[in-house]
Amino acid sequence: MFRQASRLLAQTLRAGVRPFSSDLPAAPTSDSAFIESWKKVIPNIEPPKTPSNFLRPRPATPTSIPSKITVNFVLPYASELSAKEVDMVIIPATTGQMGVLPGHVPTISELKPGILSVHEGNDVTKYFLSSGFAFIHANSVADIIAVEAVRIDHIDPSLVQKGLAEFTQKLSSATTELEKAEAQIGVEVHSALNSALSG
Amino acid sequence: MAMAALRREGRRLAPLISPQSITAVRSSVISQEQAPLGLRSISTQIVRNRMKSVKNIQKITKAMKMVAASKLRAIQVRAENSRGLWQPFTALLGDSPSVDVKKNVIVTISSDKGLCGGINSTSVKTSKALKKLTAGPDKETKYVVLGEKAKAQLIRDSKKDFELSITELQKNPLNYTQVSVLADDILKNVEYDALRIVFNKFQSVVSFLPTVATVLSPEAVEKEAESGGKLGELDSYEIEGGETKSEVLQNLGEFQFSCVLFNAVLENACSEQGARMSAMDSSSRNAGDMLDRLTLTYNRTRQASITTELIEIISGASALEG
Numbered sequence: 001m002f003r004q005a006s007r008l009l010a011q012t013l014r015a016g017v018r019p020f021s022s023d024l025p026a027a028p029t030s031d032s033a034f035i036e037s038w039k040k041v042i043p044n045i046e047p048p049k050t051p052s053n054f055l056r057p058r059p060a061t062p063t064s065i066p067s068k069i070t071v072n073f074v075l076p077y078a079s080e081l082s083a084k085e086v087d088m089v090i091i092p093a094t095t096g097q098m099g100v101l102p103g104h105v106p107t108i109s110e111l112k113p114g115i116l117s118v119h120e121g122n123d124v125t126k127y128f129l130s131s132g133f134a135f136i137h138a139n140s141v142a143d144i145i146a147v148e149a150v151r152i153d154h155i156d157p158s159l160v161q162k163g164l165a166e167f168t169q170k171l172s173s174a175t176t177e178l179e180k181a182e183a184q185i186g187v188e189v190h191s192a193l194n195s196a197l198s199g
Numbered sequence: 200m201a202m203a204a205l206r207r208e209g210r211r212l213a214p215l216i217s218p219q220s221i222t223a224v225r226s227s228v229i230s231q232e233q234a235p236l237g238l239r240s241i242s243t244q245i246v247r248n249r250m251k252s253v254k255n256i257q258k259i260t261k262a263m264k265m266v267a268a269s270k271l272r273a274i275q276v277r278a279e280n281s282r283g284l285w286q287p288f289t290a291l292l293g294d295s296p297s298v299d300v301k302k303n304v305i306v307t308i309s310s311d312k313g314l315c316g317g318i319n320s321t322s323v324k325t326s327k328a329l330k331k332l333t334a335g336p337d338k339e340t341k342y343v344v345l346g347e348k349a350k351a352q353l354i355r356d357s358k359k360d361f362e363l364s365i366t367e368l369q370k371n372p373l374n375y376t377q378v379s380v381l382a383d384d385i386l387k388n389v390e391y392d393a394l395r396i397v398f399n400k401f402q403s404v405v406s407f408l409p410t411v412a413t414v415l416s417p418e419a420v421e422k423e424a425e426s427g428g429k430l431g432e433l434d435s436y437e438i439e440g441g442e443t444k445s446e447v448l449q450n451l452g453e454f455q456f457s458c459v460l461f462n463a464v465l466e467n468a469c470s471e472q473g474a475r476m477s478a479m480d481s482s483s484r485n486a487g488d489m490l491d492r493l494t495l496t497y498n499r500t501r502q503a504s505i506t507t508e509l510i511e512i513i514s515g516a517s518a519l520e521g
Binding site for chain 2: 031033034037038041042045048049050051052053054055056058072074075076077078079082093094095098105106107108109110111112132133135137138141143145147
């Protein structure tokens with residue numbers, strides 16, 4: 001049993017070594033003002049780390065427009081795409097579908113449920129997103145953060161139809177404001193899914 | 200035969216004597232109890248009882264370590280996957296832990312169960328230090344506590360500064376929906392200019408770093424944007440969607456808080472399992488050492504009692520002869 005224990009410990013240590021080496025960037029930056037003020041008031045305890053210590057370094061703003069746009073597409077439970085170089089992304093902003101090419105003006109955009117398509121050469125990958133946010137930075141890096149995303153080919157159309165019918169029925173029979181709002185959200189998401197599958 | 204009779208006598212009397220002698224034993228293990236009825240055999244029962252209980256403790260702590268190791272493996276994967284979630288927000292809005300605002304709210308994340316080493320104490324120490332750092336005239340700092348352990352420690356001297364306290368977070372496996380509901384709750388009920396989330400970031404199985412993540416309210420973001428720095432560039436960004444810029448910024452702030460909180464809760468849970476693993480590991484190792492020492496003492500006690508019996512018998516026999 002002791003041997004088992006040491007083997008498991010070694011396994012988890014090996015697994016644990018990976019995040020240690022990849023999480024700290026090559027040149028960690030820290031907020032010096034914070035550390036200074038901390039040391040003045042609380043000299044005995046080490047100052048805590050801040051997210052800037054663990055931030056992965058970002059490319060600087062180039063002088064000319066780069067040829068490709070770097071996409072980071074993250075979800076709470078996974079990083080779908082991280083630092084992938086693509087030609088174009090089309091994001092479902094609340095104001096409509098927005099195409100993002102390299103050299104796009106810096107933008108913060110709220111997303112509505114819809115399709116995100118990633119174009120790389122001739123490949124197009126489509127994801128259906130529930131809402132989220134998209135940031136496009138001056139250095140042609142696009143961050144897309146969604147709460148939930150599914151690839152279009154993983155969605156079952158018959159279930160979508162069933163869900164749409166169910167929520168439309170709930171909307172018509174809703175009594176309280178809360179029920180109406182919930183049913184409305186269900187109808188919106190399912191009709192967006194429907195149009196995503198057909199379009 | 201005489202030895203057997205004496206040994207039987209010893210055993211019958213030992214349970215009667217042991218309650219008094221246990222108080223005398225303490226750290227010295229040789230039990231030379233008061234000997235009524237002229238009995239001089241030393242009882243090994245006490246040492247044997249201690250050995251049994253130490254062995255049980257060793258088994259229990261080893262089992263707890265295995266459980267913590269398996270839980271760690273499961274949650275480590277999820278914590279690593281969620282690390283990409285807060286990066287875009289910090290890249291956009293920067294990180295301003297030294298921001299100077301009137302209303303600070305410190306969200307301390309801790310565990311519900313104990314036996315996990317010192318991580319909860321470090322979180323509480325960091326929170327108290329942050330409170331001291333952000334204190335000042337005209338400013339107020341409040342606590343929102345997640346987890347039983349930090350609540351117990353903080354409630355002793357800061358009871359009036361508690362805004363909200365939430366326990367039993369890990370009853371169901373952690374997921375984003377639960378955390379976003381929690382974040383919504385906090386944002387609705389607490390007035391804040393800056394939220395500071397204190398948690399232990401999981402670096403490796405043996406190292407956990409106390410970390411503070413700062414989330415600013417939309418008004419504070421506006422104020423900081425005017426003063427320049429990373430947030431100053433915020434004005435260069437076009438805002439798409441929503442009615443007004445402030446509405447989008449408010450949604451952004453709320454989304455940022457729920458994402459950062461989700462990552463923080465996962466990292467803290469990871470650190471908790473890792474700390475529990477190492478605490479239980481050192482505990483079972485200590486129990487093993489203790490067991491070794493007790494075994495040596497037991498053998499010495501046993502041999503001493505046999506020798507004493509032999510001496511008595513032989514001297515008795517030689518007295519009869521001579």
